Amino acid sequence: MRPYADKLEIVALEGELDVARKQEIRDALQLRPGARAVLVDLTGVSYADSTALSELLRFCLEARRDAVAAAVLVTAPQLVRLIDLAGLTAAFNVFNDRNKALSYLQSGS
Template sequence: MSGEHRPATGPDLRVTVERVSESVCVVRPVGDMDMDRRHQFAAALDEAMQPPAARVVVVDLAGLGFCDSTGVNALLTARTTASAAGIRLVVAGPSQQMLRLLEATGADEVFDIEEDVDAALNAADG
């Protein structure tokens, strides 16, 4: 699959938004996300949902080394936006630290979580 890449860079975090098909977009944060870098991540999530909006947005967390509660908050905000627009938001490849954070905040109950991007893309096709 080919898509459009739009990187946004900041200190210790790189986020790309890739449209892998007409109906699916993948957001990939790589590095560390904290309060100082949350806005960069949130902007990429917003970009993924702009018209023409994808039917599914996959957030690939495999490259995320660290994430605090502000990153989870950005995901929750994006989920609300996605839900209102009829877009499915899927979290893919979270680390054990990220899974613990999602569980501790109860966010694991509101997200579709897949092992990796391939599993998320397969679920999006099904």
């Protein structure tokens, strides 16, 4: 996780997100003290399985519980479809445009 703007952080995940990388995904998706908004950038992800979706859901639910705005940036059609088929589009606040996602987060959602 890296700071982007005041209390807004970006988590960029890349490659294949599957069960073999569960702990790495979980470690990356930890809320940091003081963060008020987090963008999970999946533009570098080529594949994700149910383990990755489960970790994303866990993260988004924790963020909501802690009043931290969260958004997920996804541009790969297969990942957008997977998230949609799993019924998680609303839970993840999915965006396919980085500027729109950042505007959403910076507006206080």
